Amino acid sequence: MNAITLRKRPSQQRSAATMAAVLEAAAQVLEAGGLSAFNTNAVAARAGVSIGSLYQYFPGKDAVMAALIRLEAARFEAELATALEATASLPLPQAVERLVALAVASQTARPNLARILDLEERRLGLEIEVTQRSQTTVGQLTQFLAGRGVRDPQIAAGDLQNLVRGMIDGALHAEPNDLTRRIVRAAMGYLRG
Amino acid sequence: MNAITLRKRPSQQRSAATMAAVLEAAAQVLEAGGLSAFNTNAVAARAGVSIGSLYQYFPGKDAVMAALIRLEAARFEAELATALEATASLPLPQAVERLVALAVASQTARPNLARILDLEERRLGLEIEVTQRSQTTVGQLTQFLAGRGVRDPQIAAGDLQNLVRGMIDGALHAEPNDLTRRIVRAAMGYLRG
DNA sequence: CCATTATGTGAGCAATTACTCTCGTTGGAT
């Protein structure tokens, strides 16, 4: 019997290293060549594994994208969580400045990557996923704003995220000087109403 | 003689209609299926012309994209120009509200298109093109802001454009209610410093 | 040692794509 021998399933330790290598390679390919350069052969080659191996760990191309999106989101959310702790006792303007500086630093590291991941996230429709509200970026921000007495904190959190993202995306290629200050001005203006 | 018979060159009247059909088809394909659905066969089919014809009017796929980007940019810049005239005598907050409302309306019509065109514009690197400063979106905005006594009007124009674009992009899929009001709040906050 | 399983490999296939080239059609001038 055992007609169907329960395919796939590498699991465990080795897989973690290979998967990480693949995801890092995917990030590099996207950053260097954009969406059009993102193909499984290129990713596998840059990761130093064969395409066969890549397909042992990921069911398909989109799964690699999705995993990368989740990884980057988790990274940023972890940074955000510690930053929020550190600013818990600061007055609002200083707290906002710290958070904005964090976002700027995060986007500056790989200017093109975040933009592409954002587009792809929409295409794949995996917006709500890890979404324990407390772990999402907007979720954390919502709680922060609510704690500061901001009205409609959920909407405000979304708006601020979009505002910051938009200003960073655009300005990185044009006028990065003093960017944090400029963003803080807009964000505080929004919050003061 | 005339060994090479001076290839291509359809020009004149008919071309305008065909080119317009191709560009409108390209916009529809992008809006409906995203970047991955954007291929020359699909565009030609939707436009109701053969691929042969498409390639008579456009030297390649990217040229179609570029033409579409320029067309949409020109459309928006024309709308912006008339809106700026109409708001010339209004106080700043009302003027800003009108302009923001225009941007919101423009993006709402085809929510996905602008985002994609923006990404592609960067990939093709055709930022400065039509760029008679007075015809660009930022150029027009810069003059407007300068006339209102805003400091660093060029930087402010860029920032505002990015801020508005970011907030619209993000909010269209989440909380479109009262969007204009919220954006105006951020924009005016930025301008008041 | 061998047998059995887990893991990795990469040539190759099927599908898709951008683009070309040959040929048919049209419409106006002679």
Next chain:
DNA sequence: ATCCAACGAGAGTAATTGCTCACATAATGG
């Protein structure tokens, strides 16, 4: 009527891509 240049059509081609599969190698257990 005949010709000719402009225009359109769409089958075909070469290249690329996502992905499979038959096989090599490494780990594990007896």
